[in-house]
Amino acid sequence: MxxxxxxxxxxxxxxxxxxxxxxxxxxxxxxxxxxxxxxxEEIKPLDLPEEAALPAVPPHRIIAVSNQKGGVAKTSSAINLGMALALRGKRVLLIDFDMQASLTIALGLNRQNKTFYDLLHAPGATLANVITRTRYPNLWLLPSGPNLALLMKKNINRPNFEKILRDKLEGIKDKVDHIIIDTPPSIEFFTLNALMASDFVIIPTQCEYLSMHGVAHIEEVIDIVKRKQNESIEYKILITMFNENSTATKVIHDKIKNKYRNKIFATTIDFDVKLQESQIMNVPVAQYDANSSSARQYMELAEELGGEKS
Ligand SMILES: Nc1ncnc2c1ncn2[C@@H]1O[C@H](COP(=O)(O)OP(=O)(O)OP(=O)(O)O)[C@@H](O)[C@H]1O
Ligand SMILES: [Mg+2]
Structure with a gap:
């Protein structure tokens, strides 16, 4: 090396x-x-179980983590919720659907892996050879890489372009318990594909002045997707980077709670320097410090989502 x-x-x-x-x-x-x-990371071939080996279908099988507002902890939530579910015995496939490839990098993988682009355009490519194992049991990744930009260019004018991911996941969704899709901070090809493929959306948001606009916007988009052939899609808001010592944060938190009531997770993710440190080390926070507040809170979130230990 x-x-x-x-x-x-x-x-x-x-x-x-x-x-x-x-x-x-x-x-x-x-x-x-x-x-x-x-x-x-040493990339090993995919080794998923046969359908029959899996327990009954859990709720929220395909989850998009979405908010067009940048820096609200979409990627941090995708990786740490994925890890929490994996630690609870669930088989989790993470999909990095953002050209920034933050999720891929945060898992310690480089950007030279095959991506969703190869699945669509490389001759003979299958899901099994574009998905890689991570170094954690029960956790797989469909990585991002530079050719995702090309993917959008080649497919954006295709009829029903927003259903491409949904169609491709048909071949794998019965082989894992959860698929978690990290999306970019914009509503376009990748986010629309993710929303169309998902049965549940986690909307991470900070308690900041402009956050409520961001949440309202993604709600509108989910509503459009619901009317356009994904009737069963549901969503909940996840408060992230919460700082209970800030009065402004508490005021916005109360406003969000009043407005969204049953559309908000009981679990809140605190601002936690351990999570930031874990990202510098390219590991999930549970691996870096299992007793940190954010590691414990992502475990609680996994429980709230119904990811009971099997
Ligand atoms: N609970 C937390 N405590 C402290 N810092 C956090 C927490 N969650 C996320 N962060 C930090 O906030 C920043 C943004 O997080 P992240 O990249 O997950 O957001 P994002 O919504 O995916 O961003 P983008 O819109 O660019 O994709 C990162 O520097 C991350 O380390
Ligand atoms: Mg991100």
Whole structure:
């Protein structure tokens, strides 16, 4: 594996067999900088169970995490809810449907993997060879990569373009308990495909001044999708990065609770530096610190969604 010093950019070629841990610290012998290195993930072929091996269909099988407002913790919620469900014994497929590839990177994978683009356009590609294992049991990923931009260009004028993902998931949805789709901060090709494929939408939002507009907008879009052939789609709002010491936050929180009542999760995700640290290490927060407030709250969210231990 090639290790590059964060400071002086000196490159070292270290034999893979000498590296026993997935995350480790090294010291640059040139400039003396000590930095953390993560061993690249080894991609193994998909090994999903036969349908018969799975328990009864859980509720909220295909979940989109959506809000066109940026930076509200869509990706953080997708990865950490996915991990929480996986820890509870559920088989979870995460789909990174955002060109930024934050979810792919947050799981420690690089952007060179096959993506949904290859599934549609590479000859002979199947779901099984575009989905990769993650290093966590029960957790798989359909990664994002640069060719997702091309995917949108090639397909945006296709009739029924918003149903492409839904059609493709037919081949896999009975083999996992939950599919969680991370979407970009905009309503276009990817978000519309995700909403059309999903039976449930999690709308993460911070308690900030402009947040209520963001929630109202995605609600309108869900309503359109509901009328356009996805009648069963439901949604709930997830409060994220909550800071109980801020008066402004508490005022907006009360407003959101009053307005949405039964459309809001009982679980709230607190602002938690441990979650930020976990992302620097490219691991889910439960892996970084299982006792952190956000790790515990994403476990509660998994429970609230009905992901009981099997
Ligand atoms: N509970 C939390 N506590 C502290 N920081 C958080 C929390 N959740 C998310 N963050 C931070 O907020 C930032 C935005 O999070 P994230 O990338 O998940 O949002 P997003 O909605 O997916 O963004 P985008 O719209 O760009 O896709 C990140 O820096 C992340 O580390
Ligand atoms: Mg994101």
């Amino acid at each position: 090639i290790i590059t010093c964060e400071q002086c950019k000196t490159r070292y070629n270290v034999a893979d067999e000498l590296i026993s841990q997935s995350i480790f610290k090294v010291k640059c012998s040139k400039c003396g900088k000590i930095f953390t290195v993560q061993k690249p």
